[in-house]
Amino acid sequence: MIQDTSADPPIAVLEKLINYINENVPVLSDKFSLLGEEITATHIIVPIVYLILLNLLGNLCRSVLINRILTHRVEDRKTILSIGNTTKYTILIIGVAILLASIGVDSNSNWNKTIFGKDENQVKLFDLIRFAFLFTLLVYFTSKLKSIFVKQVLSKYSTDIGVSQSIGTIIQYVVIIIGAFIIIQNVGINLGSLNVLAGALGVGIGFGLQNIANNFISGLIILFERPIKVGDRIEVGSVQGDVIKVSARATTVNTNDNISIIVPNSEFINQRVINWSHNDRSIRFHVPVGVSYNEDPAKIKKILLSVAEKNSDVLKRPAPDVLFVEYADSSLNFDLMIWTSTYINKPTVLKSQLYYEIFERFKEHGVEIPFPQRDLHLRSGWPAESRAK
Template sequence: MDKDSTLNFALSKNGDDPLMFFELLRVIFLLVLLVFLSGKLKTIFVNQIMSRYSDDIGVSQSIGTIIQYAAVLFGGLVIIQTTIQLGSLNVLAGALGVGIGFGLQNIANNFISGLIILFERPIKVGDRIEVGQVTGDIVRISSRATTVSTNDNISIIIPNAEFISKSVINWSHSGRNIRFHVPVGVAYKEDPAHIKSILIEVAKKHPDVLKEPEPDVLFKEYGDNSLNFDLLVWTSTYINKPTVLKSQLYYLIFEKFKEHNVEIPFPQRDLHIKSGNMVPQK
């Protein structure tokens, strides 16, 4: 179409190379198409290629996202260089720079934080994390934010900068084997060695408690009303449901204590009342 057409007007004046309206539309269309195709490329790479070499979905997603970003970056540069004269972008580039400086600071911060997460991999898809008041499994890491799914199937969108600037507890960073503490209290009349054997027996019978490392029992303290123990168990299947595992163990412990007549204490207080001579009133 002729550049003098009414619809194809110049967006900027830059000597002999003005930025035309249709040129900008063509660039936008090609960039949108590039993002769409790069997303498809990532899906194919993760599901059909990486799945053959790695069972860790987090690693596959990280590598796929890095490839997607690289494809968008280099493809975008090629589209801009071959479609628009670089000199005609001076005005728009300056305006964009001002916009980033004043209005897009948080977006730029989250995007850079997303790149740091992908390259350093302090967290990845599938990890069980705890940041602030949020606890859940990471299901998606995008350029701006990370999606965390809680045990109540609630998706929480957390900006990537939160994972860089704040302390993050990653329960599965070093592996899926996690040790849980199950506190137990019994009456003072009970034999600690007997209590330990009962707790170990209960832990070993649970199908989701690992045999290696073996469960253990610590005699923690003489409490105000009880002897306090700490049952230590390892699991790889209840990493995202620690409360459920503890509940199941408490049910089993209660039945075993009932079978062995082990007394579970309750708070007691002794009251000492002093009596004295009453002074008669006048």
């Protein structure tokens, strides 16, 4: 006869350990009643010691990951700490689940109620808890791995952070979808049992969740079509700023005042969006300048070009230029056109620098800055006595 060498279930291992301790430490073997069950002090001490050891193991794994393994492979300290803490808490949760199974709180427990479905298509409470736990871990770890993949792998092959973020997000979604199917199959949930849930979800999307679905699909379009990407300077509606994150539901835009604005993805698909850095981060600014009619236009053009050429943030190619725009009521108006790639998110700052320098140069050369002037012509027709006075 072949001997059965399969491992004992956790509940049997726990009982053997408790019986062994009670036999060798008689002071702990006295029974008392708790919640209608006859137990000994060992039934309380063993789980407590187990949890303490489990916590020590979690702290040890966290310390090794943070100080020995990840510190040489991951540059972002925040990511290192997140992975270390998550590993610790994952060990604790799995350990507690094993402890609960060892005292009878498992799939065969009376607490494992059927949520929906019938016969082989039943979905029970513990199945949903396991799925939620594993799926949360999957989403969390894929987000951390995406960050490492984008910053340390893709950054070596592409200098465009927006492209790297798009590739990383697409890979993350694919892994989550595949992982979700694997988790569903392994936690004991039959896909056939999800037909009712899928029907209810479809009705929900048709009514209450249509905006969420719209934003999610818009997010996928943004990732694949890339009308905007991380690092772009955009303007949509009244929002103007830099794109710092493109997620499944919304895009985060950071303004010049360091205010993060969460914009639903559907707005980038359904509205007109101005992308200042879609193809090239070099853009042209217009700096209007007005001078008195007494000034020489050639002299003004020379001064303006010299100011632009001395500014380190103004590109030499394309070269700056000056247009004589119009003869206005009180001034000769010029337009200084400059190109920059460093101040696309702060155009007012660059214009302020140029205006300060232009004012100083005008003062050096005695250039008159005009002010509104009106010539008053009095027509005849006053009363004779008034004209005599």
